[in-house]
Amino acid sequence: MIEQDFVEINQINGFLTFIWSIDWRDPWLIALCIFHLSVTMMAISTRNYGNFQAILFFILILLVYFSENINQLASTNWKIFSRQQYFDSRGLFISVVFSVPILLNCMLMVGSWLWQSRQLMITLKTAQLRERLRQERQRKKLQSLKEE
Numbered sequence: 001m002i003e004q005d006f007v008e009i010n011q012i013n014g015f016l017t018f019i020w021s022i023d024w025r026d027p028w029l030i031a032l033c034i035f036h037l038s039v040t041m042m043a044i045s046t047r048n049y050g051n052f053q054a055i056l057f058f059i060l061i062l063l064v065y066f067s068e069n070i071n072q073l074a075s076t077n078w079k080i081f082s083r084q085q086y087f088d089s090r091g092l093f094i095s096v097v098f099s100v101p102i103l104l105n106c107m108l109m110v111g112s113w114l115w116q117s118r119q120l121m122i123t124l125k126t127a128q129l130r131e132r133l134r135q136e137r138q139r140k141k142l143q144s145l146k147e148e
Helices: 013-021 027-045 050-065 065-075 092-147
Strands: none
Touching: 013 092, 027 050, 027 092, 050 065, 050 092, 065 092
8 A cells, every 4th residue: 555645656757856755754764874874984984994894895785786685575574664665666765775875885985995006006106216216326326436
């Protein structure tokens, strides 16, 4: 049975219409938002811990991979935890409120990894140039000593 304020997929005219149709006061949606915020904070605060971030990234990608199964499970059991049936057969709802924020967190982590790689490459190249300069100075010093 569909409630009156529930918007069918074919009735959605735009993204904002869809977002406004969601009852964000539903406790499980509040918990989902807290989950996304905590994952974001975890991704930011652990940016210097590569092994932990790799595990977190892998878990998040697995959650996105299994989102279709989660959608099917949630669509059959929605009355247990929700006031409305949000879970459609095309997966629009779970994609918008579950998968997209997770993928944004994954993009944040990949961006952080690229930035760290860039910084490491800059440090390495600077060290190589300093070493080359030091060796040239040493070679010139040895040549000047040999000439005397």
